[in-house]
Amino acid sequence: MVNQNRILSLFCFAGILTAVAVIADEPAAQKSLEQFNSLIGEWRGIGQPRRGSNAGAWKQTGKWVWDFSNDGVALQYEVTDGQLEHTGRLTFDPETSLYLLDMTTPDEQTRKYQGDLVNDKLTLETSPDAEGTAHRITLTLLNENRTLVLHEQKEASQQRFFRVAEIGYTRAGVRLAKPGGGQPECIVTGGAGTIEVTYKGKTYYVCCSGCKQAFEDDPEGIIAEALKRRNQQQSKDN
Template identity: 50%
Template sequence: MRIRVSAVLLLTSLLFAGMVAAEDEQQPAKMSAENRAAARAALEEFNSLIGGWRGVGQVRRGSNRGAWLEQAEWVWQLKSDQPALRYVVEKGNQLKTAKLTYDPESKSYTLEAVLPDGAKRNYVGQVEDDKLVLQSPADADGTVYRITVTRLNEKRTLVLFQKRGAKQKRFGRVAEVGYTRQGTKLAEVGGGSPECIVTGGKGTSTIDYKGKTYYLCCSGCREAFLDDPEGIIADAKERLKKKRAKKAAAAKKNS
């Protein structure tokens, strides 16, 4: 009888030890105080993102086809062992929620994202030229996804979504969301005044490029122009072309 009881106790102990070991494997190792401080310092680089934002999403820059509006908010998450920034999107087309963390050991950022359909996708990356560039591992089809966060200033942020197929060499644009901090007034629509080359709003300052002068409505548009002047100019020409066509159609209809 004693042998049987001892065997049962031994088996129970082994099972309990196995359960504890399995649970320990599932739990991430706690960060040291030094690493936690380093992770928080790295995330503080993005303090300008904290708060609420109004977003305008576009599949193609300058086109309203497939465009959408969304609300987003960045908040600190400091109660857990690992500091993080949480990103929550309302009516988002590309993301639903996400958590941004930093690993001092690998010196890289990780974005754990939940997509609008509930699927999950992780991205890893670093800061490149003041932009946070995050890339996912290839999925079952060999597709790689990339997110680029560009902070134009305290009031404007761009988030670019791209992907690259298994047989493709370059990333292609999926969509881009331009965020304006909540509580910030949008540029006024120009009426007889020079128009901003970026938004079409009222131009209040100028910038020279290849011998020509262009108008801008704010510092955010200036940085956007400097980031991609040829793309901005091409979009503005297309916008002007459509505006003239619409005006001509209206004049013809009223004649």
């Protein structure tokens, strides 16, 4: 009985350590994903198989939101009328310092990408599938209102990736606020605050439905974290 209790205690202790590690990783993951705050919102896109040519081109729309579900913090997007992608979930793994993308295609295929961000370009690749085909996505953040997503593919017999198509995105509508400059800031992520929320008679701003839900679930925790983030930034500035 003593040995059984000891084993049970070890399992419980291991479970606690795992839970603590997951919680500790969440701030690091969110901070890395906050570099993509400019993606939050709705976009209009034009896909071009060939650069500068309208042959085979198509139009699509996309929407990015924050997700703070039990699966961990992530950026989620959904594409309408797309030919290459339908949904995606972007996360960050602090242990490997890699971004991970789980994507579904319009024909319901699933792909898992991983990669890193260098000079405002996020390059993600899949491992070769059963036929030896690998896929690559390069997401380039041009500015608050323009983003490029390049899709490439490499067959087993090929040495390098070749272009499939590039989607040029333009933000739908006018940006209501930008980070900094005294304009509204999302209290959850520090991005552009475009949606009003209230707590105890005071107005705050969030950037998307995901952040709105996170604020409503734990307003005091979110406010405390935002204050901590602001104080840290002020300390750096001084």
